[in-house]
Structure formats: C-alpha cells, structure tokens
Amino acid sequence: MAKLLMIREQIKSFYSRYEGFCRPVLKFLLAFLALTMINKSIGYAAVLGNPAVVLVIALFCSFFPTNFVVVVSTLVILLHLYAVSLETVVTAGILFMLMFLLYFRFAAKDTILLVMTPLCFILKIPYVVPLCAGLVGSPTSMISTGCGVVTYYLLQYISGNRTALLTSEDDPIFQLEKFRMLIDALMKNRQMMVVIAAFAITILVVYLIRRLPVDHCWTIAMITGMLVDIVVILVGDLKYQTMVEIPALIIGSLLALAVGLVLQFFVFNVDYTRTEKVQFEDDEYYYYVKAIPKNTVSLADRKVKKIKGQTGTSQATGSDSSRRSALTAAKGSRDAQEYRVRRTAATKEREVVRSSHNSTKRIIMPEDVAGSRRERLTEIEKAAAAKARAERKKNNSGTE
C-alpha cells in the first residue's frame, strides 16, 4: 500500500510538473482511441480509415479543448454514415443536434461522456461508465450517459444492418422505410431503454452515497451502485426480455468495481492542483510567475551509497593510508580528551535526583540559580577548552 501511495504521489508530482505536456498527450490519446474505435465499428468512409488521417486528426485535437474531441468524433461519425446512406446521416445528425441544443449547452463539462460511453461499450466495459460518472460527476451526468448509450445503440444498429441501409434505390418510399427503421431502432429498442434506466439509477445512487458523511463512502457507493446496476438490468430483462448475457453482466460489473477502486485511489482525497503560469504587471515590474503546488507527502528520495572495502578502492599507498589513519586517531583522541573534560565539568554542576513518583532521572535546575550556574558552567567550559587547545598546540609543535 505504501508503494502504491508512493506511485500515486509520483504521478501527481509528475502531472503537476509537466501538466503542459501531459494534457495534450492525454487529449491526443483520447482522440486517437475514439477515432480508431469509430473506424473499427463503422469505418465505411475509406479515407477516414487511413491511420495517417487518424493520427493527423488526433494531433489536431491535442491542441484544442477536450470538447473538441467530441465535436471531431461526431463529425467523423457523420462522414462515415454518409458513406452508408443519406437517411442514416440525417437521422444521426438530428440526434446529435438535439443533444447539443438541448443539453450540452448547459453541461459542457459532461460532453466527454458522449464519447466515453460508446468507447466503453466497444471496449466491453460499459458498466464502468455509471460507476465512474457517479463517483466523479454529478446527477446531471445521467443525461450525458444516456446520450452516449443512445449513440452507441444507433451505431450498433447501423453496423448490424448496413446492407439494409445501404443506398441502392432512389425510390422515396424505400428511403422513407429506411428512415423509419432507424427511428424504430431508437424508439423501440427495449434493451437500450433498460440500460439507460439502469445507468441513470446507478449514477444517482452512487452520487448520493458517495456524498454521505460516513467512512468508506466511496467503496460503499461503488458496491451498492454495482449491485443496483445488476438488479435493474436483470429486472428489465425479466420484464422486457432484453436477452442480457448474465455472466457478461456480472463479470463486467466486477471489472467496473475494480476500475472504480483504481479511480478511488487516484481521485479520492487527492488534489491535482495544476502548475499555474501567470503574467501580470504593476507600476514597477512585469511579473512572470510560475506557481507550483506543494506536495503534501514527501517522497522518499533514495540514494544508494556504495561502501567498498578499503583495500579494493584505495588508490593511496600503504604508508599514506597508515599515516592518515594515525593522524585521524590522534585527532580523535584529542577530541575525546576535550569532550571528557567538558563532560566532567558539566556533570559536576548538575544535581541529579530521583523522582519519587515515577522513578525517572530528572535534572533539576531552578530558574533563579540556573543563570548563575550556566555562567559558571561556561567559564569552566572555556577553561577546559583553553587547556585542550594548549595541549593540542603542544602536540602539534612536538610532531613538527
């Protein structure tokens, strides 16, 4: 655990120091992952499937705010769908427009969940989303997650029914039929509705429990949230026959719990304060200030000191080393002598009495006598030091 805490502190320290580089790299990775997953699931436009194009777009995203990743992902999805048929792109476009017009203008910070939710579904870890959103988000994350679930199910339907949706005829009735298919896929998909309800309830439960003033509230919130998620999905399955794979649900939920614990370790009670670089001026100066956050837990700065044998490492000759050791011994004996003189002088002046009630040794030195004694003590010390100095001088002259 101590090692883990150390790793966390190191990560925090690294992030706060190199925050300027870390954020673009993280945005690049997010954009790259999102675009790769989109290409993998609905990669119908060959141009966008090119890895070089993906890399360039991801690199472009790293210079912009995080929400730009969402906008770019949405545009890429629409371009892929355009390769399928006009109806699909119109339906998906209307859906995204409704989301942005009605909801994401209020909660711009939550927009990232629109990308993260389908991404987690594709990575087979969908139950991570409600737990994490409840832990680090707010109740409004329910809506963002719901939008993400709708996006995933729409894309899944399109990739599963591509042949039926492909542009083959220009007959308006056939086009209308395709449009209806897509709307039905959204409105009559019971599995999607059950997942949206389960995720919404889970987020709410996790959020409410993790805010309770009790010990281990985050852990309790995660376990309760996981159970609630499983129960709601199973009840929905029983009622609407959504054909949920129960082993996958349980394994996925346990995996979500594990991810939640990792998140708890890295987020709970940790302040990822950023390094601030600010500029300002007054009448006299221009200030270019870099404010670096203080680390609360000091890291163990380990230094390995190699102690090698005297014979193996010493470059000096035998006579040199013996002379040096003799000098050191002489100096040691002189110091020891001086120390002994000081010590005896000090002990003579101290009254040591045994305390009656706890039988510990105490040095009693009343305040009124302490001053005079201290003066006397310093006088004795001075005399002892002078004596030792004289002896040392005598010794030195002897050796010369």
Add this chain to the structure above:
Amino acid sequence: MLNEARVKLMTRMAAFEVGEGKRSMAIGTFFRSDYIAKEIIKSIIYGTIAFGLILGVYLVYEFEMFMANLYEINWLDFGQMLLKRYLIGIGIYALITYIVYVVRYSRARRNLQIYYNNLRRLRAMYKKEAAQEKLTEE
C-alpha cells in the same frame, strides 16, 4: 522592492482571471435579471429549433399515415395539440434554464466578490508601501 505577500496575492488573482474568473467576469457584466432573461431567450430559440426537428422527424415518420388520412384529419385540432405540447415543453425547458442560470449567476457573483475583496487588499498593500517609502524619504 518586491513584496512577497503582494506577489502571492497578485498571482492568485491572475490565476483566477485566466481560469474561472474569465467566465465569472463575463457573467458579472450583466444584471441578474438581464443575464437570466438572455439565457431564457436563448433556450426558447434552441428549444424551438429542437421542437421543429422533432416535429419534422415525426411528420416524415408518419408521412404515409398523413397522406392516407389527409382529408380526415382535423388539422385545427392537430395544430392546437402541437401548440399545447410546444408550450408545455418550452415552459419546462425555460424553467430548467432559469434554475440553472440563477445558480450560476449567484456562484459567479460570489467568486467576483472574493476577487474584489482581494483587489481591495492589494490596494491597501500599495498604500501602506507608499506611506513607508514616504517615511523613509523624510
């Protein structure tokens, strides 16, 4: 001469100006009623566009039914029903907007209050420093 306490205060204020303060200052330029009214009007416009999109999707989805019953449908009733739903939807949306932006406005005002207090402290520091300099000159 550099005053350490003043530099700290100025750094904190500059960090606020660059980050959250930017939005708070933009909000702070409005009166409460103006700001909330502006956002509600924006919401009504966006809500109307969204309602139009949903209506368009509904009409296309039920296009065959509308064509088949073109002369049997009471279009006045249909229009009234649509208007009623539109008004209810927009009303709810405007209410949500009102609540959200009242909270945001009060939060921004609180942040600005702290910022203005810091400004006052800074001015006091400058005054004190100027007075000390004057004394040393005398």
